[in-house]
Amino acid sequence: MSLKRQGQLQCQNFLFLKRSFLKEGIFVLMAQPGLCKLRGLALRKNKLNIKMKILHLISSPQGEASISIKLGNAIVEKLMQANPDSEVTVRNLTEQPYPHLQASHITSFFTPAEFFGPEHQEGARLSDAAIAQVLDTDVLVIGAPMYNYGIHTSLKSWIDQVVRVQKTVSFSESGSQGLIVGKKIYIAITTGAVFTEGYYKQFDFIEPYLRAVFALIGITDVTVYRAEGLNIPGVRETAFEKAVESIAV
Numbered sequence: 174m175s176l177k178r179q180g181q182l183q184c185q186n187f188l189f190l191k192r193s194f195l196k197e198g199i200f201v202l203m204a205q206p207g208l209c210k211l212r213g214l215a216l217r218k219n220k221l222n223i224k225m226k227i228l229h230l231i232s233s234p235q236g237e238a239s240i241s242i243k244l245g246n247a248i249v250e251k252l253m254q255a256n257p258d259s260e261v262t263v264r265n266l267t268e269q270p271y272p273h274l275q276a277s278h279i280t281s282f283f284t285p286a287e288f289f290g291p292e293h294q295e296g297a298r299l300s301d302a303a304i305a306q307v308l309d310t311d312v313l314v315i316g317a318p319m320y321n322y323g324i325h326t327s328l329k330s331w332i333d334q335v336v337r338v339q340k341t342v343s344f345s346e347s348g349s350q351g352l353i354v355g356k357k358i359y360i361a362i363t364t365g366a367v368f369t370e371g372y373y374k375q376f377d378f379i380e381p382y383l384r385a386v387f388a389l390i391g392i393t394d395v396t397v398y399r400a401e402g403l404n405i406p407g408v409r410e411t412a413f414e415k416a417v418e419s420i421a422v
């Protein structure tokens with residue numbers, strides 16, 4: 174990973190206050206506290222090893238048979254190779270699901286803090302926790318297997334808890350403003366058909382949807398890796414290996 178890339182990874186808004194130059198000619202970018210984080214930066218010869226917090230979200234119910242979990246693991250592995258001091262948290266959204274969005278959640282999300290009662294606190298509890306976990310993470314690796322042209326409902330439920338007015342997105346007359354800064358997302362999309370070209374390209378809803386919803390909350394540094402054609406003889410045999418080879422972190 175290049176220095177520029179790593180800087181982008183940590184601080185999308187480039188609000189650097191000072192740069193201190195070190196012997197090897199490598200510089201450390203000091204970030205304004207609270208706006209972006211450079212955590213535990215360790216220097217190796219000609220190589221930066223950033224101690225990152227990585228959150229791997231799994232949304233396939235297929236366990237050991239899942240290709241999106243394997244592809245997500247391969248992304249995490251490459252991130253760890255590049256930044257060995259990083260720590261990884263895995264959250265399997267199919268085993269520990271967030272509930273579907275209910276009226277109690279929506280009421281809490283739209284109730285101003287000064288009117289919050291115990292019932293609103295309860296309605297916002299899981300959302301608060303999901304958002305806190307995102308804010309405490311530098312890099313998200315998200316497995317997004319395709320089911321019936323869409324994402325798995327466990328991932329949708331997580332998104333519905335994380336996209337929240339005044340917490341992760343604000344709205345004004347001039348439009349929406351994402352409130353999350355400095356995060357990087359890698360998405361592992363797996364599909365039975367091929368969606369990057371050919372007939373099914375017109376039904377490629379997952380990538381545009383995920384890019385749009387993450388941009389809404391301020392995360393635009395999104396890289397997608399795909400293992401596609403997993404149900405097509407002649408394509409499926411090499412689809413996963415090709416996807417892994419394409420990973421550049």
Ligand SMILES: Cc1cc2nc3c(=O)[nH]c(=O)nc-3n(C[C@H](O)[C@H](O)[C@H](O)COP(=O)(O)O)c2cc1C
Pocket residue numbers: 233234235238239240241242318319320321322323363364365366367403404
């Ligand atoms: C219930 C179900 C629905 C699926 N729907 C689609 C689909 O709409 N389009 C597609 O290309 N593949 C579809 N697939 C194939 C999956 O995308 C493919 O098996 C992928 O590997 C699933 O990810 P996973 O292995 O991580 O669970 C479907 C598979 C299942 C089991």
